Amino acid sequence: MNTRPPAIVVTGLRKSYGDKVVLDGIDLHVPRGTIFALLGPNGAGKTTTVQILSTLIGADGGLISVDGHDPAREPDAVRAAIGVTGQFSAVDNLLTAEENLILMADLHHLGRPEGRRRAAALLARFDLTDSAKNLASTFSGGMRRRLDLAMGLVGDPRVVFLDEPTTGLDPRSRRDMWQMIRDLVAGGVTIFLTTQYLEEADQLADRIAVLDHGKLVAEGTAGELKRLVPGGHVSLRFTDPTTFDAAVRTFGDVPRDDDALVLRVPSDGGVASLRGLLARLDEQAIEVAELTVHTPDLDDVFLAITGEPQHEKESVR
Template sequence: MHTTPSAITTTGLRKSYGDKVVLDGIDLDVRQGTIFALLGPNGAGKTTTVQILSTLIKADGGKVSVGGHDPERAPDSVRAAIGVTGQFSAVDNLLTAEENLVLMADLHHLGKVEGRRRAAALLERFDLVESAKNLASTFSGGMRRRLDLAMGMVGAPRIVFLDEPTTGLDPRSRRDMWRMIRELVAGGVTIFLTTQYLDEADELADRIAVLDHGKLVAEGTAEELKRLVPGGHVSLRFADPAALDSAVRAFGDVPRDDDALVLRVPSDGGVASLRGLLARLDANAIEVSELTVHTPDLDDVFLALTGKPQHERQPAP
Protein backbone atom coordinates (compact mmCIF):
# COMPACT_ATOMS: atom_id res chain seq x y z
CA MET A 1 0.00 0.00 0.00
CA HIS A 2 1.15 3.56 -0.72
CA THR A 3 1.59 5.69 2.39
CA THR A 4 2.01 9.06 0.65
CA PRO A 5 -1.11 10.73 -0.77
CA SER A 6 -1.56 11.47 -4.46
CA ALA A 7 -0.67 14.86 -5.92
CA ILE A 8 -2.17 14.09 -9.35
CA THR A 9 -4.58 11.39 -10.50
CA THR A 10 -6.30 10.77 -13.81
CA THR A 11 -8.79 8.02 -14.65
CA GLY A 12 -9.78 7.32 -18.25
CA LEU A 13 -8.42 10.67 -19.48
CA ARG A 14 -9.43 11.26 -23.09
CA LYS A 15 -8.79 14.01 -25.66
CA SER A 16 -9.41 14.15 -29.39
CA TYR A 17 -9.04 16.81 -32.08
CA GLY A 18 -11.58 15.94 -34.75
CA ASP A 19 -10.92 12.34 -35.80
CA LYS A 20 -7.47 12.28 -34.20
CA VAL A 21 -7.44 10.64 -30.76
CA VAL A 22 -4.60 12.25 -28.79
CA LEU A 23 -5.23 10.64 -25.38
CA ASP A 24 -7.04 7.32 -25.28
CA GLY A 25 -8.07 6.59 -21.69
CA ILE A 26 -5.03 7.49 -19.56
CA ASP A 27 -4.80 6.42 -15.89
CA LEU A 28 -2.09 8.11 -13.80
CA ASP A 29 -1.29 8.29 -10.09
CA VAL A 30 1.50 10.68 -9.08
CA ARG A 31 2.52 10.62 -5.41
CA GLN A 32 3.34 13.77 -3.46
CA GLY A 33 7.02 14.68 -3.18
CA THR A 34 8.11 12.44 -6.08
CA ILE A 35 9.31 12.88 -9.66
CA PHE A 36 6.98 11.28 -12.21
CA ALA A 37 8.21 11.10 -15.81
CA LEU A 38 5.89 10.79 -18.79
CA LEU A 39 8.09 9.42 -21.55
CA GLY A 40 7.26 9.28 -25.22
CA PRO A 41 8.09 10.41 -28.75
CA ASN A 42 6.88 13.61 -30.38
CA GLY A 43 3.13 13.43 -30.90
CA ALA A 44 2.57 10.79 -28.21
CA GLY A 45 0.29 13.12 -26.20
CA LYS A 46 2.69 14.31 -23.47
CA THR A 47 2.14 18.05 -23.90
CA THR A 48 -1.63 17.58 -24.24
CA THR A 49 -1.62 15.76 -20.89
CA VAL A 50 0.23 18.66 -19.24
CA GLN A 51 -2.13 21.20 -20.83
CA ILE A 52 -5.17 19.40 -19.39
CA LEU A 53 -3.63 18.95 -15.93
CA SER A 54 -2.57 22.61 -15.81
CA THR A 55 -6.07 23.92 -16.85
CA LEU A 56 -4.97 25.19 -20.28
CA ILE A 57 -7.33 22.93 -22.22
CA LYS A 58 -10.32 20.77 -21.27
CA ALA A 59 -10.43 17.00 -21.44
CA ASP A 60 -13.12 15.25 -23.47
CA GLY A 61 -13.63 12.60 -20.81
CA GLY A 62 -12.31 10.99 -17.65
CA LYS A 63 -11.67 12.18 -14.10
CA VAL A 64 -8.77 14.43 -13.11
CA SER A 65 -7.49 15.64 -9.73
CA VAL A 66 -4.54 18.00 -9.31
CA GLY A 67 -3.62 19.02 -5.77
CA GLY A 68 -7.00 17.69 -4.66
CA HIS A 69 -8.96 19.82 -7.17
CA ASP A 70 -10.70 19.20 -10.50
CA PRO A 71 -9.04 21.40 -13.19
CA GLU A 72 -12.39 21.92 -14.93
CA ARG A 73 -14.53 22.69 -11.87
CA ALA A 74 -11.94 24.53 -9.78
CA PRO A 75 -9.30 25.87 -12.20
CA ASP A 76 -8.25 28.73 -9.90
CA SER A 77 -7.54 26.29 -7.05
CA VAL A 78 -5.43 24.14 -9.37
CA ARG A 79 -3.55 27.19 -10.70
CA ALA A 80 -2.78 28.30 -7.14
CA ALA A 81 -1.17 24.90 -6.44
CA ILE A 82 0.94 24.50 -9.59
CA GLY A 83 3.84 25.94 -11.54
CA VAL A 84 4.46 25.24 -15.23
CA THR A 85 7.69 25.41 -17.20
CA GLY A 86 7.27 24.54 -20.87
CA GLN A 87 9.49 23.72 -23.81
CA PHE A 88 9.10 27.31 -24.93
CA SER A 89 10.19 29.90 -22.43
CA ALA A 90 7.82 32.42 -20.81
CA VAL A 91 10.74 34.77 -20.20
CA ASP A 92 10.34 38.40 -21.42
CA ASN A 93 13.49 39.31 -23.37
CA LEU A 94 12.99 43.05 -22.80
CA LEU A 95 13.25 42.67 -19.00
CA THR A 96 16.16 41.75 -16.75
CA ALA A 97 16.12 38.49 -14.80
CA GLU A 98 15.12 40.36 -11.65
CA GLU A 99 12.36 42.30 -13.47
CA ASN A 100 10.93 39.06 -14.89
CA LEU A 101 10.67 37.63 -11.38
CA VAL A 102 9.20 40.82 -9.88
CA LEU A 103 6.61 40.88 -12.69
CA MET A 104 5.61 37.31 -11.80
CA ALA A 105 5.39 38.33 -8.13
CA ASP A 106 3.06 41.20 -9.10
CA LEU A 107 0.89 38.79 -11.08
CA HIS A 108 0.66 36.66 -7.93
CA HIS A 109 -0.34 39.79 -5.92
CA LEU A 110 2.51 39.27 -3.47
CA GLY A 111 2.99 42.96 -2.66
CA LYS A 112 6.09 45.04 -3.35
CA VAL A 113 8.25 44.04 -0.36
CA GLU A 114 7.39 40.34 -0.43
CA GLY A 115 7.72 40.26 -4.24
CA ARG A 116 11.26 41.65 -4.13
CA ARG A 117 12.19 39.29 -1.29
CA ARG A 118 10.87 36.30 -3.24
CA ALA A 119 12.67 37.42 -6.42
CA ALA A 120 15.99 37.79 -4.55
CA ALA A 121 15.63 34.34 -2.95
CA LEU A 122 14.89 32.71 -6.33
CA LEU A 123 17.80 34.47 -8.07
CA GLU A 124 20.08 32.95 -5.45
CA ARG A 125 18.47 29.52 -5.55
CA PHE A 126 18.81 29.25 -9.32
CA ASP A 127 22.35 30.66 -9.60
CA LEU A 128 21.26 33.89 -11.29
CA VAL A 129 22.47 36.53 -8.80
CA GLU A 130 25.36 37.72 -11.00
CA SER A 131 23.01 38.03 -14.00
CA ALA A 132 20.10 39.62 -12.10
CA LYS A 133 20.47 43.03 -13.81
CA ASN A 134 21.14 41.63 -17.29
CA LEU A 135 18.48 41.57 -20.00
CA ALA A 136 17.07 38.09 -20.55
CA SER A 137 17.82 38.50 -24.28
CA THR A 138 21.54 38.10 -23.45
CA PHE A 139 21.06 34.76 -21.62
CA SER A 140 22.28 31.36 -22.80
CA GLY A 141 19.76 28.54 -23.24
CA GLY A 142 20.61 27.07 -19.85
CA MET A 143 20.26 30.42 -18.05
CA ARG A 144 16.92 31.10 -19.74
CA ARG A 145 15.64 27.70 -18.66
CA ARG A 146 16.78 28.34 -15.07
CA LEU A 147 15.06 31.74 -15.10
CA ASP A 148 11.92 30.17 -16.57
CA LEU A 149 11.91 27.58 -13.78
CA ALA A 150 12.50 30.31 -11.17
CA MET A 151 9.52 32.26 -12.57
CA GLY A 152 7.39 29.14 -12.22
CA MET A 153 8.38 28.95 -8.54
CA VAL A 154 7.37 32.52 -7.61
CA GLY A 155 3.96 31.38 -6.36
CA ALA A 156 5.58 28.63 -4.21
CA PRO A 157 3.72 25.83 -6.02
CA ARG A 158 3.40 22.36 -4.47
CA ILE A 159 3.25 20.73 -7.93
CA VAL A 160 5.49 21.70 -10.86
CA PHE A 161 4.97 20.61 -14.48
CA LEU A 162 8.17 20.50 -16.50
CA ASP A 163 7.40 19.96 -20.18
CA GLU A 164 10.64 18.78 -21.84
CA PRO A 165 12.73 21.10 -19.64
CA THR A 166 16.18 20.23 -21.04
CA THR A 167 15.44 20.03 -24.79
CA GLY A 168 18.28 21.77 -26.64
CA LEU A 169 20.50 22.28 -23.60
CA ASP A 170 24.18 21.35 -23.54
CA PRO A 171 25.25 18.50 -21.18
CA ARG A 172 26.43 20.79 -18.38
CA SER A 173 23.23 22.87 -18.45
CA ARG A 174 21.18 19.67 -18.38
CA ARG A 175 23.04 18.46 -15.28
CA ASP A 176 22.51 21.86 -13.62
CA MET A 177 18.78 21.58 -14.35
CA TRP A 178 18.69 18.02 -12.97
CA ARG A 179 20.35 19.20 -9.75
CA MET A 180 17.78 21.98 -9.33
CA ILE A 181 14.90 19.60 -9.99
CA ARG A 182 16.21 17.25 -7.28
CA GLU A 183 16.53 20.17 -4.86
CA LEU A 184 12.90 21.15 -5.48
CA VAL A 185 11.76 17.61 -4.68
CA ALA A 186 13.93 17.52 -1.55
CA GLY A 187 11.93 20.60 -0.47
CA GLY A 188 8.65 18.68 -0.83
CA VAL A 189 7.62 19.72 -4.36
CA THR A 190 6.04 17.15 -6.69
CA ILE A 191 7.49 17.15 -10.21
CA PHE A 192 5.56 15.99 -13.29
CA LEU A 193 8.18 15.72 -16.02
CA THR A 194 7.64 15.04 -19.71
CA THR A 195 10.67 14.08 -21.74
CA GLN A 196 11.88 12.25 -24.84
CA TYR A 197 15.21 11.60 -23.16
CA LEU A 198 15.57 8.12 -21.71
CA ASP A 199 18.62 9.01 -19.63
CA GLU A 200 16.73 11.94 -18.08
CA ALA A 201 13.85 9.71 -16.96
CA ASP A 202 16.31 7.07 -15.73
CA GLU A 203 18.33 9.68 -13.82
CA LEU A 204 15.48 11.58 -12.17
CA ALA A 205 12.19 9.74 -12.00
CA ASP A 206 10.75 7.71 -9.14
CA ARG A 207 8.19 6.33 -11.57
CA ILE A 208 7.99 6.38 -15.36
CA ALA A 209 5.00 6.00 -17.67
CA VAL A 210 5.59 5.34 -21.37
CA LEU A 211 3.05 6.99 -23.69
CA ASP A 212 2.76 6.03 -27.35
CA HIS A 213 0.01 7.08 -29.77
CA GLY A 214 -2.14 8.33 -26.90
CA LYS A 215 -2.02 5.10 -24.89
CA LEU A 216 0.00 4.18 -21.81
CA VAL A 217 2.04 1.16 -22.87
CA ALA A 218 3.90 0.64 -19.56
CA GLU A 219 4.41 2.14 -16.13
CA GLY A 220 6.78 1.45 -13.24
CA THR A 221 10.19 2.30 -11.83
CA ALA A 222 13.11 2.39 -14.27
CA GLU A 223 14.24 -1.01 -12.95
CA GLU A 224 10.74 -2.51 -13.32
CA LEU A 225 10.50 -1.30 -16.91
CA LYS A 226 13.92 -2.71 -17.76
CA ARG A 227 12.85 -6.10 -16.42
CA LEU A 228 9.99 -6.14 -18.96
CA VAL A 229 12.55 -6.54 -21.71
CA PRO A 230 14.50 -9.72 -22.46
CA GLY A 231 18.07 -9.42 -23.68
CA GLY A 232 20.17 -9.20 -20.52
CA HIS A 233 23.38 -11.16 -20.92
CA VAL A 234 26.99 -11.57 -19.85
CA SER A 235 29.65 -11.31 -22.56
CA LEU A 236 32.62 -13.61 -21.99
CA ARG A 237 35.74 -12.93 -24.05
CA PHE A 238 38.41 -15.63 -24.36
CA ALA A 239 42.10 -15.56 -25.21
CA ASP A 240 41.96 -18.41 -27.73
CA PRO A 241 39.50 -20.59 -29.68
CA ALA A 242 40.14 -23.63 -27.45
CA ALA A 243 38.87 -21.74 -24.38
CA LEU A 244 35.82 -20.55 -26.35
CA ASP A 245 35.07 -24.16 -27.39
CA SER A 246 35.34 -25.31 -23.77
CA ALA A 247 32.88 -22.58 -22.71
CA VAL A 248 30.44 -23.58 -25.47
CA ARG A 249 30.50 -27.15 -24.14
CA ALA A 250 29.86 -25.84 -20.60
CA PHE A 251 27.03 -23.41 -21.48
CA GLY A 252 25.38 -25.17 -24.39
CA ASP A 253 23.46 -23.40 -27.13
CA VAL A 254 24.21 -19.71 -26.52
CA PRO A 255 25.22 -17.02 -29.07
CA ARG A 256 28.91 -17.08 -29.99
CA ASP A 257 31.17 -14.85 -32.06
CA ASP A 258 34.15 -16.87 -33.29
CA ASP A 259 35.95 -13.84 -34.76
CA ALA A 260 35.80 -11.87 -31.52
CA LEU A 261 36.13 -15.01 -29.33
CA VAL A 262 33.04 -13.92 -27.40
CA LEU A 263 30.20 -15.93 -25.88
CA ARG A 264 26.93 -14.25 -24.81
CA VAL A 265 25.31 -16.05 -21.88
CA PRO A 266 21.73 -14.97 -21.03
CA SER A 267 21.58 -13.40 -17.54
CA ASP A 268 19.51 -10.89 -15.60
CA GLY A 269 22.74 -9.32 -14.34
CA GLY A 270 21.88 -10.13 -10.72
CA VAL A 271 24.47 -11.24 -8.16
CA ALA A 272 23.04 -14.77 -7.86
CA SER A 273 23.10 -15.23 -11.63
CA LEU A 274 26.72 -14.03 -11.85
CA ARG A 275 27.80 -16.29 -8.99
CA GLY A 276 26.30 -19.29 -10.78
CA LEU A 277 28.03 -18.36 -14.03
CA LEU A 278 31.46 -17.94 -12.34
CA ALA A 279 31.01 -21.22 -10.47
CA ARG A 280 30.37 -23.05 -13.74
CA LEU A 281 33.50 -21.51 -15.30
CA ASP A 282 35.55 -22.58 -12.25
CA ALA A 283 34.11 -26.11 -12.26
CA ASN A 284 35.19 -26.50 -15.90
CA ALA A 285 38.58 -24.80 -15.36
CA ILE A 286 37.79 -22.24 -18.07
CA GLU A 287 39.87 -19.04 -18.13
CA VAL A 288 38.06 -15.85 -19.19
CA SER A 289 40.07 -12.82 -20.27
CA GLU A 290 37.16 -10.34 -20.04
CA LEU A 291 33.62 -10.32 -18.62
CA THR A 292 30.99 -7.61 -19.19
CA VAL A 293 27.39 -7.49 -17.98
CA HIS A 294 24.67 -6.02 -20.22
CA THR A 295 21.29 -5.32 -18.66
CA PRO A 296 18.47 -3.85 -20.77
CA ASP A 297 18.34 -0.05 -20.59
CA LEU A 298 15.38 2.26 -21.17
CA ASP A 299 16.30 2.43 -24.86
CA ASP A 300 15.64 -1.33 -25.07
CA VAL A 301 12.33 -0.72 -23.27
CA PHE A 302 11.39 1.95 -25.82
CA LEU A 303 12.21 -0.37 -28.69
CA ALA A 304 10.21 -3.24 -27.20
CA LEU A 305 7.17 -1.14 -26.27
CA THR A 306 6.91 1.33 -29.14
CA GLY A 307 8.71 -0.48 -31.96
CA LYS A 308 11.30 2.24 -32.47
CA PRO A 309 14.59 2.92 -30.71
CA GLN A 310 14.93 6.39 -29.22
CA HIS A 311 17.74 7.45 -31.55
CA GLU A 312 15.50 7.02 -34.61
CA ARG A 313 12.95 9.47 -33.26
CA GLN A 314 12.82 13.08 -34.36
CA PRO A 315 14.37 15.51 -31.86
CA ALA A 316 12.10 18.20 -30.50
CA PRO A 317 12.19 21.46 -32.47
Protein backbone atom coordinates (compact mmCIF):
# COMPACT_ATOMS: atom_id res chain seq x y z
CA MET A 1 0.00 0.00 0.00
CA ASN A 2 1.36 3.43 -1.03
CA THR A 3 1.44 5.69 2.02
CA ARG A 4 3.42 8.51 0.40
CA PRO A 5 1.67 11.90 0.48
CA PRO A 6 0.35 13.56 -2.68
CA ALA A 7 2.94 15.47 -4.69
CA ILE A 8 1.32 18.82 -3.92
CA VAL A 9 -1.35 19.83 -1.42
CA VAL A 10 -2.41 23.46 -1.00
CA THR A 11 -5.12 24.73 1.34
CA GLY A 12 -6.23 28.37 1.56
CA LEU A 13 -3.21 29.81 -0.27
CA ARG A 14 -3.18 33.61 -0.16
CA LYS A 15 -0.86 36.23 -1.61
CA SER A 16 -1.20 39.99 -2.00
CA TYR A 17 0.99 42.80 -3.30
CA GLY A 18 -0.09 45.87 -1.39
CA ASP A 19 -3.83 46.26 -1.90
CA LYS A 20 -3.87 43.88 -4.86
CA VAL A 21 -4.99 40.35 -3.95
CA VAL A 22 -3.29 37.92 -6.30
CA LEU A 23 -4.27 34.61 -4.69
CA ASP A 24 -7.43 34.53 -2.61
CA GLY A 25 -7.52 31.25 -0.68
CA ILE A 26 -6.95 28.60 -3.36
CA ASP A 27 -6.90 24.84 -2.74
CA LEU A 28 -4.95 22.33 -4.87
CA HIS A 29 -4.43 18.57 -4.71
CA VAL A 30 -2.01 16.96 -7.16
CA PRO A 31 -1.53 13.16 -6.97
CA ARG A 32 1.90 11.72 -7.70
CA GLY A 33 2.75 10.69 -11.25
CA THR A 34 0.13 12.94 -12.87
CA ILE A 35 0.03 16.12 -14.95
CA PHE A 36 -1.86 19.00 -13.37
CA ALA A 37 -2.52 22.09 -15.50
CA LEU A 38 -3.30 25.53 -14.12
CA LEU A 39 -5.06 27.85 -16.57
CA GLY A 40 -6.08 31.45 -16.16
CA PRO A 41 -6.28 34.81 -17.91
CA ASN A 42 -3.54 37.39 -17.79
CA GLY A 43 -2.65 38.27 -14.18
CA ALA A 44 -4.77 35.49 -12.68
CA GLY A 45 -1.95 34.38 -10.38
CA LYS A 46 -0.58 31.30 -12.18
CA THR A 47 3.06 32.33 -12.11
CA THR A 48 2.75 33.56 -8.52
CA THR A 49 1.45 30.12 -7.55
CA VAL A 50 4.46 28.43 -9.15
CA GLN A 51 6.84 30.88 -7.49
CA ILE A 52 5.38 30.13 -4.06
CA LEU A 53 5.35 26.34 -4.52
CA SER A 54 8.94 26.39 -5.76
CA THR A 55 10.15 28.53 -2.77
CA LEU A 56 10.97 31.60 -4.88
CA ILE A 57 8.59 33.81 -2.89
CA GLY A 58 6.65 33.38 0.33
CA ALA A 59 2.90 33.06 0.80
CA ASP A 60 0.85 35.37 3.01
CA GLY A 61 -1.26 32.51 4.31
CA GLY A 62 -2.36 28.92 3.79
CA LEU A 63 -0.96 25.43 4.20
CA ILE A 64 1.41 24.06 1.55
CA SER A 65 3.04 20.68 1.05
CA VAL A 66 5.36 19.89 -1.87
CA ASP A 67 6.65 16.32 -1.88
CA GLY A 68 5.66 16.16 1.79
CA HIS A 69 7.56 19.33 2.79
CA ASP A 70 6.50 22.86 3.70
CA PRO A 71 8.24 25.38 1.39
CA ALA A 72 8.40 27.98 4.18
CA ARG A 73 9.83 25.72 6.90
CA GLU A 74 11.77 23.24 4.75
CA PRO A 75 12.82 25.16 1.62
CA ASP A 76 15.97 23.09 1.07
CA ALA A 77 14.00 19.84 1.15
CA VAL A 78 11.51 21.23 -1.37
CA ARG A 79 14.30 22.48 -3.65
CA ALA A 80 15.94 19.06 -3.54
CA ALA A 81 12.70 17.45 -4.69
CA ILE A 82 11.71 19.79 -7.54
CA GLY A 83 12.78 21.02 -10.96
CA VAL A 84 11.60 24.31 -12.48
CA THR A 85 11.42 25.41 -16.09
CA GLY A 86 10.09 28.94 -16.45
CA GLN A 87 8.61 31.09 -19.18
CA PHE A 88 12.10 32.33 -19.99
CA SER A 89 14.97 29.96 -20.54
CA ALA A 90 17.65 29.68 -17.86
CA VAL A 91 20.17 28.53 -20.48
CA ASP A 92 23.50 30.43 -20.49
CA ASN A 93 24.24 31.40 -24.09
CA LEU A 94 27.98 31.67 -23.40
CA LEU A 95 28.22 27.99 -22.43
CA THR A 96 27.86 24.83 -24.47
CA ALA A 97 24.96 22.47 -23.87
CA GLU A 98 27.25 20.14 -21.92
CA GLU A 99 28.68 23.00 -19.85
CA ASN A 100 25.19 24.23 -18.96
CA LEU A 101 24.30 20.79 -17.63
CA ILE A 102 27.59 20.35 -15.77
CA LEU A 103 27.06 23.77 -14.16
CA MET A 104 23.68 22.58 -12.89
CA ALA A 105 25.30 19.39 -11.62
CA ASP A 106 27.85 21.48 -9.71
CA LEU A 107 25.04 23.53 -8.17
CA HIS A 108 23.48 20.26 -7.01
CA HIS A 109 26.87 19.20 -5.52
CA LEU A 110 26.85 15.97 -7.51
CA GLY A 111 30.60 15.71 -7.85
CA ARG A 112 32.58 15.75 -11.09
CA PRO A 113 32.18 12.08 -12.22
CA GLU A 114 28.46 11.91 -11.39
CA GLY A 115 27.85 15.35 -12.89
CA ARG A 116 29.41 14.36 -16.19
CA ARG A 117 27.50 11.07 -16.21
CA ARG A 118 24.22 12.84 -15.53
CA ALA A 119 24.95 15.46 -18.22
CA ALA A 120 25.74 12.80 -20.83
CA ALA A 121 22.57 10.86 -19.98
CA LEU A 122 20.37 13.95 -20.28
CA LEU A 123 22.00 15.04 -23.54
CA ALA A 124 21.16 11.63 -24.97
CA ARG A 125 17.65 11.63 -23.53
CA PHE A 126 16.82 14.98 -25.13
CA ASP A 127 18.54 14.27 -28.46
CA LEU A 128 21.28 16.83 -27.86
CA THR A 129 24.37 14.63 -27.89
CA ASP A 130 25.49 15.79 -31.34
CA SER A 131 25.20 19.41 -30.17
CA ALA A 132 26.80 18.90 -26.76
CA LYS A 133 29.90 20.97 -27.62
CA ASN A 134 27.98 23.75 -29.38
CA LEU A 135 27.29 27.09 -27.73
CA ALA A 136 23.69 27.43 -26.59
CA SER A 137 23.52 30.74 -28.48
CA THR A 138 23.49 28.73 -31.73
CA PHE A 139 20.46 26.62 -30.72
CA SER A 140 16.99 26.86 -32.21
CA GLY A 141 14.04 27.63 -29.93
CA GLY A 142 13.10 23.97 -29.68
CA MET A 143 16.65 22.92 -28.81
CA ARG A 144 16.89 25.62 -26.14
CA ARG A 145 13.64 24.44 -24.57
CA ARG A 146 14.89 20.85 -24.53
CA LEU A 147 18.16 21.94 -22.94
CA ASP A 148 16.29 24.09 -20.41
CA LEU A 149 14.11 21.14 -19.41
CA ALA A 150 17.16 18.88 -19.21
CA MET A 151 18.81 21.38 -16.87
CA GLY A 152 15.77 21.23 -14.62
CA LEU A 153 16.14 17.45 -14.41
CA VAL A 154 19.80 17.32 -13.37
CA GLY A 155 18.82 16.93 -9.73
CA ASP A 156 16.53 13.98 -10.57
CA PRO A 157 13.41 15.81 -9.28
CA ARG A 158 10.19 14.08 -8.24
CA VAL A 159 8.06 17.16 -8.99
CA VAL A 160 8.64 19.41 -12.01
CA PHE A 161 7.07 22.86 -12.45
CA LEU A 162 6.68 23.84 -16.09
CA ASP A 163 5.65 27.49 -16.38
CA GLU A 164 4.64 28.11 -20.03
CA PRO A 165 7.10 25.45 -21.29
CA THR A 166 6.29 25.69 -25.02
CA THR A 167 5.82 29.44 -25.49
CA GLY A 168 7.21 30.49 -28.85
CA LEU A 169 7.79 26.97 -30.18
CA ASP A 170 6.64 25.86 -33.62
CA PRO A 171 3.96 23.11 -33.70
CA ARG A 172 6.45 20.27 -34.28
CA SER A 173 8.75 21.37 -31.45
CA ARG A 174 5.73 21.77 -29.19
CA ARG A 175 4.61 18.22 -29.87
CA ASP A 176 8.15 16.94 -29.27
CA MET A 177 8.08 18.68 -25.89
CA TRP A 178 4.68 17.16 -25.12
CA GLN A 179 6.10 13.68 -25.69
CA MET A 180 9.05 14.42 -23.41
CA ILE A 181 6.61 15.53 -20.71
CA ARG A 182 4.57 12.33 -21.12
CA ASP A 183 7.77 10.28 -20.86
CA LEU A 184 8.68 12.02 -17.59
CA VAL A 185 5.29 11.16 -16.10
CA ALA A 186 5.60 7.57 -17.31
CA GLY A 187 8.80 7.44 -15.25
CA GLY A 188 6.95 8.56 -12.10
CA VAL A 189 7.56 12.33 -12.19
CA THR A 190 4.72 14.69 -11.26
CA ILE A 191 4.20 17.67 -13.57
CA PHE A 192 2.64 20.98 -12.50
CA LEU A 193 1.99 22.86 -15.73
CA THR A 194 0.89 26.40 -16.49
CA THR A 195 0.20 27.12 -20.12
CA GLN A 196 -1.25 29.72 -22.47
CA TYR A 197 -2.20 26.97 -24.93
CA LEU A 198 -5.54 25.40 -24.11
CA GLU A 199 -4.81 22.59 -26.56
CA GLU A 200 -1.72 21.80 -24.48
CA ALA A 201 -3.76 21.33 -21.32
CA ASP A 202 -6.32 19.28 -23.26
CA GLN A 203 -3.61 17.01 -24.66
CA LEU A 204 -1.52 16.55 -21.53
CA ALA A 205 -3.33 17.17 -18.26
CA ASP A 206 -4.98 14.55 -16.07
CA ARG A 207 -6.71 17.40 -14.25
CA ILE A 208 -7.12 21.09 -15.03
CA ALA A 209 -7.86 23.99 -12.68
CA VAL A 210 -9.00 27.41 -13.91
CA LEU A 211 -7.76 30.39 -11.91
CA ASP A 212 -9.50 33.76 -12.30
CA HIS A 213 -8.91 36.90 -10.22
CA GLY A 214 -7.01 34.86 -7.65
CA LYS A 215 -9.73 32.25 -7.15
CA LEU A 216 -10.15 28.75 -8.49
CA VAL A 217 -13.39 28.88 -10.47
CA ALA A 218 -13.41 25.34 -11.90
CA GLU A 219 -11.47 22.09 -11.69
CA GLY A 220 -11.77 18.68 -13.30
CA THR A 221 -10.67 16.59 -16.23
CA ALA A 222 -10.81 18.19 -19.67
CA GLY A 223 -13.97 16.22 -20.40
CA GLU A 224 -15.63 17.29 -17.15
CA LEU A 225 -14.87 20.95 -17.80
CA LYS A 226 -16.19 20.79 -21.35
CA ARG A 227 -19.46 19.39 -20.09
CA LEU A 228 -19.94 22.52 -17.97
CA VAL A 229 -20.56 24.53 -21.12
CA PRO A 230 -23.87 24.30 -22.99
CA GLY A 231 -23.86 23.52 -26.69
CA GLY A 232 -22.76 19.90 -26.66
CA HIS A 233 -24.73 17.60 -28.91
CA VAL A 234 -24.75 14.31 -30.75
CA SER A 235 -25.07 14.60 -34.50
CA LEU A 236 -27.13 11.81 -36.09
CA ARG A 237 -26.92 11.43 -39.87
CA PHE A 238 -29.38 9.28 -41.82
CA THR A 239 -29.44 8.07 -45.41
CA ASP A 240 -33.14 7.24 -45.59
CA PRO A 241 -35.80 10.00 -45.30
CA THR A 242 -38.27 7.59 -43.69
CA THR A 243 -35.81 6.69 -40.95
CA PHE A 244 -34.97 10.38 -40.53
CA ASP A 245 -38.67 11.19 -40.03
CA ALA A 246 -38.94 8.42 -37.43
CA ALA A 247 -35.98 9.90 -35.56
CA VAL A 248 -37.61 13.35 -35.69
CA ARG A 249 -40.73 11.93 -34.08
CA THR A 250 -38.62 10.18 -31.42
CA PHE A 251 -36.51 13.17 -30.38
CA GLY A 252 -39.03 15.93 -30.96
CA ASP A 253 -38.01 19.57 -31.24
CA VAL A 254 -34.25 19.40 -31.75
CA PRO A 255 -32.10 21.21 -34.34
CA ARG A 256 -32.32 19.49 -37.71
CA ASP A 257 -31.12 19.73 -41.30
CA ASP A 258 -33.80 18.27 -43.55
CA ASP A 259 -31.63 18.44 -46.67
CA ALA A 260 -28.66 16.63 -45.09
CA LEU A 261 -30.92 14.32 -43.03
CA VAL A 262 -29.10 15.28 -39.83
CA LEU A 263 -30.42 15.70 -36.29
CA ARG A 264 -28.47 17.41 -33.52
CA VAL A 265 -29.60 15.98 -30.19
CA PRO A 266 -28.44 18.00 -27.13
CA SER A 267 -26.03 15.94 -24.99
CA ASP A 268 -23.19 16.47 -22.53
CA GLY A 269 -21.21 13.81 -24.38
CA GLY A 270 -20.98 11.61 -21.30
CA VAL A 271 -21.26 7.83 -21.37
CA ALA A 272 -24.58 7.77 -19.54
CA SER A 273 -26.28 10.20 -21.93
CA LEU A 274 -24.93 8.32 -24.95
CA ARG A 275 -26.25 5.03 -23.58
CA GLY A 276 -29.67 6.64 -23.14
CA LEU A 277 -29.68 8.03 -26.67
CA LEU A 278 -28.67 4.69 -28.20
CA ALA A 279 -31.31 2.90 -26.15
CA ARG A 280 -34.01 5.21 -27.54
CA LEU A 281 -32.82 4.54 -31.07
CA ASP A 282 -32.76 0.80 -30.43
CA GLU A 283 -36.27 0.79 -28.95
CA GLN A 284 -37.63 2.39 -32.12
CA ALA A 285 -35.45 0.22 -34.41
CA ILE A 286 -33.95 3.36 -35.95
CA GLU A 287 -30.74 2.76 -37.91
CA VAL A 288 -28.22 5.63 -37.90
CA ALA A 289 -25.72 5.97 -40.73
CA GLU A 290 -23.31 8.08 -38.69
CA LEU A 291 -23.09 9.30 -35.10
CA THR A 292 -20.73 12.08 -34.02
CA VAL A 293 -20.28 13.53 -30.54
CA HIS A 294 -19.66 17.27 -30.42
CA THR A 295 -18.51 18.83 -27.14
CA PRO A 296 -17.29 22.37 -26.47
CA ASP A 297 -13.52 22.75 -26.49
CA LEU A 298 -11.44 24.28 -23.73
CA ASP A 299 -11.57 27.68 -25.44
CA ASP A 300 -15.35 27.61 -24.97
CA VAL A 301 -14.89 26.55 -21.35
CA PHE A 302 -12.39 29.30 -20.69
CA LEU A 303 -14.61 31.96 -22.20
CA ALA A 304 -17.72 30.73 -20.35
CA ILE A 305 -16.00 30.50 -16.96
CA THR A 306 -13.78 33.60 -16.98
CA GLY A 307 -15.81 35.81 -19.31
CA GLU A 308 -12.82 36.55 -21.52
CA PRO A 309 -10.75 34.77 -24.17
CA GLN A 310 -7.44 33.22 -23.25
CA HIS A 311 -4.67 35.79 -23.73
CA GLU A 312 -1.46 35.26 -25.59
CA LYS A 313 0.80 36.05 -22.65
CA GLU A 314 0.81 35.61 -18.91
CA SER A 315 1.95 38.59 -16.88
CA VAL A 316 4.69 38.36 -14.27
CA ARG A 317 2.11 37.60 -11.59
